[in-house]
Amino acid sequence: MDSSSPTTSPALATDRSALRAEAQEALQALTGRADADFHDGQFEAIAALVEERRRVLVVQRTGWGKSAVYFLAALLQRRRGSGPALIISPLIALMRDQVAAARRAGVRAEAISSANPTQWSDIESALDTDELDVLLVSPERLVNPRFRAEQMPRLIERCGLLVIDEAHCISDWGHDFRPDYRRLRDLVAELGDQVPVLATTATANSRVVADVAEQLGVQTDGAAPVLTLRGTLTRDSLRLGCLTLPDDRARLEYLARYLDDLPGSGIIYTLTVSAAEDLADLLNRPGRRVVAYTGRTDSEERAELEQALKDNEVKALAATSALGMGFDKPDLGFVVHLGAPSSPVAYYQQVGRAGRATDTADVLLLPGREDRAIWEYFATASMPAQADADAVLAELGASGSPLSTPALEARVDVKRSALELLLKVLAVEGAVDSVRGGWVSTGAAWAYDAPRYENVARARREEQQAMLDYESLQPGDPQQCRMMFLARQLDDGTATPCGRCDVCTDPWYPVPGSAPAPRTRSHEGAPAAGDGSDAPGTVPADHGDDNASREAVSRLLDRVGVPVDPRKQWPQGLDRVGVTSESGGPVRGNIPPGERLEEGRALARMSDLGWAVPLRNLLTVDEQGRRVDAALTPAIANRVVEVLTDWDWQRRPAAVLAVPSMTRPGLVRDLGAGIARIGKMQDLGQLGLSPGATPQRGARNSAFRVAALWDRFTIPPELAEQIAALDGAPILLVDDEIDTRWTMTIAGRLLRRSGSGPVLPLALALVS
Incomplete structure (x- = not known):
């Protein structure tokens, strides 16, 4: 703990003793335990805020009790006549838990978020009448013009304490940087030196700590410097492991077989939404409920799922990082990762959900071959x-x-x-x-800070390499340990080998192809090998449903044919980018039904479990970022046939037409010709390209994408004759990838306006 205390006078010591007694009584009310006492550093932070009105940065592991510090400080400040505390909290789920915890301690707390707009006026009235002790808001709320104009001036005038929870979000060096958090620097400056400020986080290395402290330190001359209270970040309850399996099939079969052997209920993290949804479909079965929790899950359902996990009504939530900061289930039994996060710090943050109030919790990483490609996408985006x-x-x-x-x-x-x-x-x-x-x-005046962004990008690459280094840790090295590795990534130099992870000991989890090794849990309260208990991690005596699990995995991985909805509306502002109709009028509103595509199909998503690797291997780019015109593999060609066979179209297409490709001409041409041959359809070749057409690059949003495509395609006379001869029969329009759907939309519109029948798009991959 980086704190130091000056020599105190007897009077100050007496006052401090009285404050501690008062604070401990409030702590016991908050926890509901008569024997509750402070962890190292908790009371020091409270005293610095209440007595000295300091700016305090607390860096402590998950479960240490950071929320207790700010609720008790807020309560004690209110008793001394200060105004309400303003807590900046990043997640609605976190706000719900925090409000409930505050009320248990007799703290009058409310939250303003997108989840409760009907309550805002009542909350504002309670603020006006001084009936609130704590108001929680999201950092995004600070940007809202109405809130900023009507509420912020009153809050700033009366604020008795500012709390910035998950403060690593302030720093763009942090693993979860959020630009709106940067506004808090200005808020701190507006409050002045008499309002104490507390920032808390469990995931900050030295660089992030320095950045956050610098932003908290906006102050007038003579004010005390930021007090940083930093404790050890190791977690004694966590038993870490990493198991590298050859492919998605092996990873999914492993989870299907051994999920029930993991203790209690937990979280299985994935890197993409589609992976979470597919995983939930695979693992959910009678007697073992597994549900997806992602950014696509609406707020009401999120609250229900969080409560179901807390109540052990589900075995696991298959979740993206949408379930992260703020979720609090003290007895969470396990965290599994199907795919690695891009940094050890982000990984530490997620595994920190487990074992907060239990002697043991199991944490297993199952890295995937596609992880690096996913990291790169999110890093550049x-x-x-x-x-x-x-x-x-x-x-x-x-x-x-x-x-x-x-x-x-x-x-x-x-x-x-x-x-x-x-x-x-x-x-x-x-x-x-x-x-x-x-x-x-x-x-x-504004200038782009290129050196800073270049340094951040370099730091991200270093974090990715560190994650790979974590995966490659080997047993037997006395200087290595998974928990110690994570702690050192957070610049916690106090960590020593944990004696529990699969580097310090033999693997505690089943390893396919090897006999279960005798294992002993080194932490108190856990069963030892050979004691007759079903210790999580030991291979059960009977897995009679292994065949069923393998069949379920095969059904998931072999499933092909993702529906692709047609675009139904034009983007706004097409007139500004030079797009007009053939008559010179505006192009806006709904796309006329007679010019729309039908529902299409893609073989699979680029993020689908099982398909991410083979599709990326086929639709690859070279070192200069240019697309490679690879040959269609027999395995993928066979899957395309399956998509066509299972497609429940109203009328079977009579012809196949390819979208002209300047980057993968051979692949797209062969795809169209092969489908025509196998399906006994007429091969129309490909659409024409306008003179001067170049490979499509650069257009990223919908309006500019439509503008780039509007006059790109042509219908040569011979093709026009072939289309007319089809007499309105459907046409299958094929391409290598579907991303924004505008290429297919514009090409299909051209065909429909030229007299074709329904146009059904088909692509190998759905990119987004």
């Missing part, structure tokens, strides 16, 4: 580009009124998700502002 920032600022500067995000999207070629992130970054850095009606330029 989160980094703002200078050209994009310059384009956004130029458009806002030229506009005489606020521009909404959709309006901006029609002016700059930036994908919606990236544009929203970029606007947040620019807002935090003072270059733009969110107002009613959209975004405006502030006119403030």
